[in-house]
Amino acid sequence: MKQLLFSVIAVSLFLSHRGQAEMVFETQLVEIFASPDDEEVIGEFPFRIEEQEVTIQSYDAKCVCLAARVEPLNPDRSVKLNWKVGESGKMMTKFDVTKFLGTVDKAIELNVVGGKEPIILTVRVHVPELISLTPTNLRWDLGGPANPQTMKIEVKHQNPIKVTNHRGNNPKFDYQFKTIKEGWEYEVVVTPKDTSASALGMLSFTTDCEFPRFKRAMGYAVIRPQRNPSQPANTTAPKS
């Protein structure tokens, strides 16, 4: 009886593994390095059908920025949902990257009839940040020394990008804009007038970059209390 039970369990596990092995993808992660002027990138996920026929139940990109399509299509241009053993195809993805910066992952969830779990296909796109501010935020402790701090602006592109305008919005922070190498490197030296009260300043930089997403950059200056969970936050410096 035990042997029979064991056999049933073993066969069940074997069959369930076979179910997962039907639609075999070469890779489930595609990594793409976009150019700064790319508006969309294409990712391909080749697959082949092994051991058992597959019927695609659904696929969902979970983001309006990502479109997916299984190829090849049927002769009548309809989506091919039924796949025979030995056939191969690919999941084509088109990723709208116009609003992204840095590294971003987007996934497609693919379900097949009889499949226990969805198949997750991930497109990882690296979008270069042509202008970097280091650091993005300058911070002073409430009641601490009002020392000058420097924010560096660097261009990371094959062509120069000039800062054409700059503006600070809070008179509690003095700032000095320096051109180190026009189109490539700048510095902003920020000095708070005093640190007796919390304050937030925004530094806005406009560039002549041809790509809209790099036409503006922002840096921040903040005076705030040091984080201490045992003490409540306050706006004024401790009395000396």
Added chain:
Amino acid sequence: MSVAAAFLTWVLVGPPDRSVLCNAQELPKGQVCLSTVLEWDPDEVLWVDARPRDYWRRNGVEGSVLVNDQEEWVSMEESFVLAVFGDGSQLKTKVVVYCNQAGCGSSEYVADRLRKKHSEALGFEVYVLSGGFKALANQL
């Protein structure tokens, strides 16, 4: 008959439980259960909506800011920093990002960028809400 049976079940047992299950011990790093968030001081929490703007306008958490991956980042980032700082009397120390559903990716992207660019200087921790907006729906 099946409709009658379903109605009777509803009356006797109650509506289906649509709450999103969340085990804090099993969450990936950087995620948080709604139940945990509800234990925090609400004055310390800033909700960030990573969904499309229409969704945020329709039913975003009250007081939330919109930071998604579909619009110009710099403008949304400004609003976010202003919301964290407030009037300076009590900066937000916990930022919770949510999107439409679990695994949508937008909240992870937004949380990662906010963490890298601002968390240390502004003094906040960033979390992604496990279950996304669905986890919130029952509370709203």
